[in-house]
Amino acid sequence: MPAEPSTATLLIDGEWRTGPAAFEVVDPATLEVVAHAADAGPDEALAALEAACAAFPGWRATGSEDRATALRAAAAAIRAAAGPLAELMTSENGKPLHEARGEVMGSARMLDWAAEEGRRADGRVTPGNPNGPGLVLRTPVGPALAITPWNFPASMLVRKVGLALAAGCPVIVKPAEQTPMIGTELVRIINEAAALPAGVLQSITTTRPAEVVGALLDDPRLRKVSFTGSTEVGLSLIRSTGSRLRRTSLEMGGHSPAVVFDDADLPAAAAAVSAAKFANAGQSCIAINRLYVQRGALEAFLPLLLERVAALRPGHGADEGTTLGPLIDFAGLDKVERHVTDAVKRGAAVAAGGRRWSAEGAARPGLAGAFYEPTVLTGVDDSMLISSEETFGPVLPIYAFDDDEDALNRANASEYGLAAYVFGSALGRVWRAVEALDFGIVAVNDPAPVRPELPFGGMKNSGQEREGGSEGIDAYLETKSVSVKL
Missing domain, CATH: 3.40.309.10 (Aldehyde Dehydrogenase; Chain A, domain 2)
Structure with a gap:
C-alpha cells in the first residue's frame, strides 16, 4: 500500500501519472520525510518504452536546428528556476546549497553544449572512387534509457538527456530512488520548456530498479543504455545483454x-x-x-x-x-x-x-x-x-x-x-x-x-564510452556507410 496518495512523478506518453504505490523521500540530514514519489513497476516502464518507440520516427525527423532551439529553451528555463531547484536537491541529497546551485547551473551549460553538438553531428563524403562516391551518415541509435545517480542527480541526468535528445533519440529517465524529486522536476522543466512531443522524454521513479530496468533490458526495442553508478551494477548491465548487443555507456567507480x-x-x-x-x-x-x-x-x-x-x-x-x-x-x-x-x-x-x-x-x-x-x-x-x-x-x-x-x-x-x-x-x-x-x-x-566541452568517462572498470565534449554525442549515434555506383 502507498505511504500516502501517490504523487504524479511518472511522465509517460506526455502525461504525468501516479503509480501503483508510493515511497517516501527522506532528508538525509534530518531523516524527515520531505516528499512522496510514485513507485513504478515493469508495466509502467514498458508503457514508457512503447511511447518512446512511437515517438522515435517523428523526433528523428525533426531538424537538428529545431532540436537545438528546444534544448536552449530548456537550458534557459533551468537557469530561471535555479534557486528552487537547488533547494529541492539539498532537501533530498543533503549537499550544501551553494554546491547544489552550482550543479544546477552546470546542468544548464550542458544542455547548451548538447544543443550545439546536435548541429555538428554530421557525416562526410569520402574521396572519389572509380565506382562513384561514398557517404558516411550519422543516425540516432533509437530509444534510450538513462539511469542516473543520487550524488549528482541534476548534472548526470541533464547530461544524458541533452545528448540523447540532441542526437534524435527519445529517452526514458530513471532517477535514483534517494533523489527522485529533483529528477522529476528537471524532466518537467525540460519537457515543458522544450515543448517536446509526447514520448520523447519520459521519467520513471521506482524503488524496484532491478525489476523496472530488467523489463526494459529484456525488450529489444530499447537500443541504448546510459548508466552512472556503482561498478557492480554497471558490470551487471553489461552481462544482461546476453545474446543481444545494445549500446551501453557506463560511468562507474573512481577511487x-x-x-x-x-x-x-x-x-x-x-x-x-x-x-x-x-x-x-x-x-x-x-x-x-x-x-x-x-x-x-x-x-x-x-x-x-x-x-x-x-x-x-x-x-x-x-x-x-x-x-x-x-x-x-x-x-x-x-x-x-x-x-x-x-x-x-x-x-x-x-x-x-x-x-x-x-x-x-x-x-x-x-x-x-x-x-x-x-x-x-x-x-x-x-x-x-x-x-x-x-x-x-x-x-x-x-x-x-x-x-x-x-x-x-x-x-x-x-x-x-x-x-x-x-x-x-x-x-x-x-x-x-x-x-x-x-x-x-x-x-x-x-x-x-x-x-561540458571535455569528454567525461573512464578507463578500466570505471566505464566505457564518454559523455560531454565532441565525443559525447557519439554514444547516441550509429554510423552508416553508403556506397554509390554511378
Missing part, C-alpha cells in the same frame, strides 16, 4: 588518486585537494581518494591542508555557512567507519576528524543523519582497505612517495581509471605524469575537471 610533487604551489595545491576531496561530503566518483605527496614536501603541505579541513563546517545543507553535508545513508557511514578503523588498526594516524560528527550545538536541531567529520589520515600504506576500496565519504588518506615513477605506479595500481590529479610546476614533469596515468580524466592543478 581517484592525486599526486603532489615537491615543486607544486603548496598553498594552492592544499586548497585544490580540499575542494576536490570534500565536495558533496566526498561522495563523488571523481573525489580524491588517495593522496600521494612527495616526502620532501609533506611537512610543509600537511599544515596547509589541515587548515583547510578545519575550516569545513558540517551541518544541514540549507543552513548558511554549511560546507559539508551528511552522507546519503548509514550504509555509507558504516563503510567510512570501517575504512578508518582498519587504517588506524594497521598503523595509520588520524591527523583530523576520525569519528562521527556530533550535531550537538549545531545551528539546526534534529540533525539525525549520517554525518562524519572531515578526516585526514597519515602514515597510510597500500595494505589498508582504504587503499583498494573506494570510500565514498569525507576521508582523505595521505601516502608519502620519494620518486615520480613510484607515485605514478601506485596511482595506477587500481581497477579504476576515472579521474586523477597532478599538482606541480615543471611542465615536462607534469606532462610525463599526464601521459603515464591510466585515467580518462587528468586534472593538472585543477580541482574541478568537469566541463
Whole structure:
C-alpha cells in the first residue's frame, strides 16, 4: 500500500501519472520525510518504452536546428528556476546549497553544449572512387534509457538527456530512488520548456530498479543504455545483454588518486585537494581518494591542508555557512567507519576528524543523519582497505612517495581509471605524469575537471564510452556507410 496518495512523478506518453504505490523521500540530514514519489513497476516502464518507440520516427525527423532551439529553451528555463531547484536537491541529497546551485547551473551549460553538438553531428563524403562516391551518415541509435545517480542527480541526468535528445533519440529517465524529486522536476522543466512531443522524454521513479530496468533490458526495442553508478551494477548491465548487443555507456567507480610533487604551489595545491576531496561530503566518483605527496614536501603541505579541513563546517545543507553535508545513508557511514578503523588498526594516524560528527550545538536541531567529520589520515600504506576500496565519504588518506615513477605506479595500481590529479610546476614533469596515468580524466592543478566541452568517462572498470565534449554525442549515434555506383 502507498505511504500516502501517490504523487504524479511518472511522465509517460506526455502525461504525468501516479503509480501503483508510493515511497517516501527522506532528508538525509534530518531523516524527515520531505516528499512522496510514485513507485513504478515493469508495466509502467514498458508503457514508457512503447511511447518512446512511437515517438522515435517523428523526433528523428525533426531538424537538428529545431532540436537545438528546444534544448536552449530548456537550458534557459533551468537557469530561471535555479534557486528552487537547488533547494529541492539539498532537501533530498543533503549537499550544501551553494554546491547544489552550482550543479544546477552546470546542468544548464550542458544542455547548451548538447544543443550545439546536435548541429555538428554530421557525416562526410569520402574521396572519389572509380565506382562513384561514398557517404558516411550519422543516425540516432533509437530509444534510450538513462539511469542516473543520487550524488549528482541534476548534472548526470541533464547530461544524458541533452545528448540523447540532441542526437534524435527519445529517452526514458530513471532517477535514483534517494533523489527522485529533483529528477522529476528537471524532466518537467525540460519537457515543458522544450515543448517536446509526447514520448520523447519520459521519467520513471521506482524503488524496484532491478525489476523496472530488467523489463526494459529484456525488450529489444530499447537500443541504448546510459548508466552512472556503482561498478557492480554497471558490470551487471553489461552481462544482461546476453545474446543481444545494445549500446551501453557506463560511468562507474573512481577511487581517484592525486599526486603532489615537491615543486607544486603548496598553498594552492592544499586548497585544490580540499575542494576536490570534500565536495558533496566526498561522495563523488571523481573525489580524491588517495593522496600521494612527495616526502620532501609533506611537512610543509600537511599544515596547509589541515587548515583547510578545519575550516569545513558540517551541518544541514540549507543552513548558511554549511560546507559539508551528511552522507546519503548509514550504509555509507558504516563503510567510512570501517575504512578508518582498519587504517588506524594497521598503523595509520588520524591527523583530523576520525569519528562521527556530533550535531550537538549545531545551528539546526534534529540533525539525525549520517554525518562524519572531515578526516585526514597519515602514515597510510597500500595494505589498508582504504587503499583498494573506494570510500565514498569525507576521508582523505595521505601516502608519502620519494620518486615520480613510484607515485605514478601506485596511482595506477587500481581497477579504476576515472579521474586523477597532478599538482606541480615543471611542465615536462607534469606532462610525463599526464601521459603515464591510466585515467580518462587528468586534472593538472585543477580541482574541478568537469566541463561540458571535455569528454567525461573512464578507463578500466570505471566505464566505457564518454559523455560531454565532441565525443559525447557519439554514444547516441550509429554510423552508416553508403556506397554509390554511378
